[in-house]
Amino acid sequence: DVKVTQSSRYLVKRTGEKVFLECVQDMDHENMFWYRQDPGLGLRLIYFSYDVKMKEKGDIPEGYSVSREKKERFSLILESASTNQTSMYLCASSPPISGKGKGKFQYFGAGTRLSVL
């Protein structure tokens, strides 16, 4: 079974703090993603990565950065946490796309509920 592990289930941080959210997957997947999930908005893509040291902005990258130094680990960084970043953060991974029209499941971690006070 694919396992995507997020380091914390719950985090409480103060405004202005630098926050690291860690995600590790054990299936040698090339693709990794960070989303945030807010009530009534669905999942929104923050950043994604298709390879080590490679990153691309998603739909809402402002206020976030990422790091992928190793294939199995994808970190989300909040440089200076703000209250509007209080949310559920979900990490996902997937194997590479194989051919046009072929999609693979994204496997999700359990999520990190971050509260910024």
Added chain:
Amino acid sequence: KNQVEQSPQSLIILEGKNCTLQCNYTVSPFSNLRWYKQDTGRGPVSLTIMTFSENTKSNGRYTATLDADTKQSSLHITASQLSDSASYICVVSPESYNTDKLIFGTGTRLQVFP
């Protein structure tokens, strides 16, 4: 604009009953459509994935249908169980050679009562 809309927003049914959740999308061109189940406080777990050429896909008591002409999908749950209480998210993948970016619906929250 690529969008995925789900209905109803929430649904309450009694254990043992069937139910159907709806998903309409405007994503074009379209590669595939997925249904995920998300338990409260957990990450989404995949149920089905269908390409544009598939009409139906089953996973146990879950059956997803797809009409690519009308851009509609449904998820039918048969003989519901208490463990089916969760949010069900419809996800559409735009057609692309090299990206797995997804468009997520906001989900239908299903509650099954005894």
